[in-house]
Amino acid sequence: MIYFSQLDLIHILERALRRTDLPIYFTQGYNPHVKISFRSGLKLGVTGKIEVVLYFSEKVDRERAIQKLKEHLPMGLNILKGSQMSLKEINKLRRQAK
Amino acid sequence: MDFAQFRRPQRYIGNEWNVIKKSHKGRIPVCIGYPDLYELGMSNLGLRIIYSILNEESDIVCERVFMPFDDLSQYLKENDQRLFSLESKTPLNQFQVLGFNFNAELNYTNFLHILELGGIPRYSHQRKDVIVLGGGVVNPEPIADFIDIFVLGEFEAISNDLIKILRSTSSRQARIEAFSQTPGFYIPQLYSNNLENNSYLFKPLNEKAPKSIKRVFVKDLDNSYYPTNWLTPHTAIIQDRVPVEIARGCPNLCTFCQARKQYYPYRQRKPQKVKEIIKKIYKSSGYENFSLLSLSASDYSYMQELLDGVLDYFREQRIGLSLPSLRIDDLLGPLQERLQRLKSSSLTVAVEAAQDKLRKDIQKNIDIKQLFEAAKVLHSFNFKQIKLYFMYGFPNETNEDIIAIADMLKELLGKSNLKISASVNVFMPKPISIWESQSLEDEKILEEKRALLLNSLPRSKRLDVSLPSTKSTILETLLARGDRTVGKVIENAYRKGALFCGDNERFKWAPWKNAIEEEGSAYQKILKTQTSNFAWSFIDK
Numbered sequence: 001m002i003y004f005s006q007l008d009l010i011h012i013l014e015r016a017l018r019r020t021d022l023p024i025y026f027t028q029g030y031n032p033h034v035k036i037s038f039r040s041g042l043k044l045g046v047t048g049k050i051e052v053v054l055y056f057s058e059k060v061d062r063e064r065a066i067q068k069l070k071e072h073l074p075m076g077l078n079i080l081k082g083s084q085m086s087l088k089e090i091n092k093l094r095r096q097a098k
Numbered sequence: 099m100d101f102a103q104f105r106r107p108q109r110y111i112g113n114e115w116n117v118i119k120k121s122h123k124g125r126i127p128v129c130i131g132y133p134d135l136y137e138l139g140m141s142n143l144g145l146r147i148i149y150s151i152l153n154e155e156s157d158i159v160c161e162r163v164f165m166p167f168d169d170l171s172q173y174l175k176e177n178d179q180r181l182f183s184l185e186s187k188t189p190l191n192q193f194q195v196l197g198f199n200f201n202a203e204l205n206y207t208n209f210l211h212i213l214e215l216g217g218i219p220r221y222s223h224q225r226k227d228v229i230v231l232g233g234g235v236v237n238p239e240p241i242a243d244f245i246d247i248f249v250l251g252e253f254e255a256i257s258n259d260l261i262k263i264l265r266s267t268s269s270r271q272a273r274i275e276a277f278s279q280t281p282g283f284y285i286p287q288l289y290s291n292n293l294e295n296n297s298y299l300f301k302p303l304n305e306k307a308p309k310s311i312k313r314v315f316v317k318d319l320d321n322s323y324y325p326t327n328w329l330t331p332h333t334a335i336i337q338d339r340v341p342v343e344i345a346r347g348c349p350n351l352c353t354f355c356q357a358r359k360q361y362y363p364y365r366q367r368k369p370q371k372v373k374e375i376i377k378k379i380y381k382s383s384g385y386e387n388f389s390l391l392s393l394s395a396s397d398y399s400y401m402q403e404l405l406d407g408v409l410d411y412f413r414e415q416r417i418g419l420s421l422p423s424l425r426i427d428d429l430l431g432p433l434q435e436r437l438q439r440l441k442s443s444s445l446t447v448a449v450e451a452a453q454d455k456l457r458k459d460i461q462k463n464i465d466i467k468q469l470f471e472a473a474k475v476l477h478s479f480n481f482k483q484i485k486l487y488f489m490y491g492f493p494n495e496t497n498e499d500i501i502a503i504a505d506m507l508k509e510l511l512g513k514s515n516l517k518i519s520a521s522v523n524v525f526m527p528k529p530i531s532i533w534e535s536q537s538l539e540d541e542k543i544l545e546e547k548r549a550l551l552l553n554s555l556p557r558s559k560r561l562d563v564s565l566p567s568t569k570s571t572i573l574e575t576l577l578a579r580g581d582r583t584v585g586k587v588i589e590n591a592y593r594k595g596a597l598f599c600g601d602n603e604r605f606k607w608a609p610w611k612n613a614i615e616e617e618g619s620a621y622q623k624i625l626k627t628q629t630s631n632f633a634w635s636f637i638d639k
């Protein structure tokens with residue numbers, strides 16, 4: 001059971017990513033932040049799965065990234081599966097979703 | 099307990115990143131508390147310092163408790179359950195030591211509420227095992243009946259003594275005796291402090307009680323403890339950034355200021371040390387925002403050197419940095435170019451009094467002309483807004499001084515197109531400030547001045563003004579300056595339901611008014627400073 005809102009989850013993931021030494025992709029501009037997008041929502045206080053897209057500025061080793069991230073996720077959050085996509089593939093998925 | 103039934107369940111879970119969980123077996127269990135909600139308490143640096151220092155010791159387990167919101171309070175009462183620590187959910191009455199960090203007098207009733215919910219006897223003389231410590235107060239007397247031991251001064255300076263005493267014995271009585279012989283600790287039950295012939299007479303009640311009571315301070319800030327294993331919440335807190343303290347105390351002499359004396363003397367941390375702390379905390383937390391903390395950043399002698407040493411790091415890691423207490427001269431002076439490289443934040447200026455003469459009286463040393471100069475170039479700093487602080491109700495203040503506040507805001511709105519937020523407070527003669535023997539202005543006059551200010555303020559969507567009620571100022575002054583009789587008023591108002599009095603929206607005067615009447619408190623004497631010394635005069639300056 002986890003008790004945080006989706007907004008909290010963004011911060012939790014951002015801070016977890018920042019604690020790893022993975023090459024995080026930051027948005028441009030005055031107020032750069034870690035880019036994270038969700039492919040499904042999550043309700044407060046509910047056990048469930050959620051699909052999250054994380055962005056890196058260069059190619060990372062999938063296993064290593066999952067391992068690193070797992071080390072920095074708080075109790076109650078786990079990575080069940082991770083797959084790698086190029087930006088092109090992501091954009092294609094997005095278009096299909098619309 | 100299913101926390102999902104409460105608002106913001108993260109307040110009670112205790113699963114933050116870097117949280118410390120130890121078994122209680124064979125350890126001295128300590129719980130430290132803050133008499134306000136989680137979001138506020140977690141923004142308090144002092145509490146974090148204490149938490150980390152105590153948990154460094156392998157034979158001590160230190161956990162946390164905050165003021166629960168109404169929903170949890172009600173649940174605990176209805177189900178006859180005790181308020182618990184966040185880490186292990188242990189009821190408060192199972193700890194050997196409870197320590198509260200007070201930094202706002204208006205939260206005293208919240209503290210009584212935490213005690214009650216935790217099953218801790220309210221009065222010191224009723225307690226058998228647990229010890230209740232209090233710190234962060236300047237004038238301990240209003241809550242002297244509820245606290246067993248006060249820490250006067252800075253925790254880092256007494257932490258070794260505290261740990262030693264806790265280890266030496268597990269008896270409440272023996273511990274209290276040991277504390278009474280140690281500088282920096284004050285045991286109110288060993289003394290009486292009554293008003294006789296218009297003066298406070300501080301008397302030891304037994305021979306062993308030391309006659310003089312001292313505040314203690316850290317001497318060397320560079321080598322004093324700083325928490326770097328940063329407890330990182332999973333939900334937003336009020337100050338959602340990591341404060342890195344660059345200096346403690348303040349070399350300025352503003353007459354109304356309590357903090358300069360509370361954190362006396364002025365001490366600075368070397369830039370190299372600050373930089374190390376920043377890097378360690380970022381690595382341990384991943385926090386995206388930092389601020390350089392001090393009462394007056396402009397007086398920090400190594401600011402250029404520090405910024406040169408950290409700005410690149412902040413930029414590479416995309417960390418936001420704010421410098422909340424800079425003076426305007428820095429924006430126009432040699433720091434200008436460096437400051438322009440910061441991620442956007444807000445500019446804060448404590449103007450206090452809008453007219454030069456009054457500002458000189460209160461020894462607030464800033465050049466207002468520069469503020470207007472700066473307003474023109476502010477857009478080049480990525481600032482989102484200007485925050486201004488003002489005060490009224492000073493001795494010898496005129497109506498022109500009040501109108502000048504409104505005029506200054508008008509002029510600034512014209513010169514810059516940023517949002518302006520102005521926070522206007524009433525001058526309170528706080529203990530140990532230079533003006534501690536001034537009086538609080540009459541209520542009627544304060545109300546008139548408040549109305550005058552409200553009527554003269556410019557109307558603009560870009561301007562946001564906050565003004566506390568006159569009644570809450572009166573209460574805060576009473577709680578700050580009070581003697582032991584005020585403790586009865588606090589207890590009475592608490593029984594009448596006064597809670598969260600520091601929250602403007604929840605503050606109600608009625609329970610306090612009735613409590614003052616029922617207890618027959620001579621509160622005007624305290625507000626008007628009609629005594630020849632004060633309830634706190636016994637503490638060595």
Ligand code: SF4
Pocket residue numbers: 348349350351352355356357358393394
């Ligand atoms: S008001 Fe600020 S600048 Fe003035 S003495 Fe106090 S801390 Fe220093």
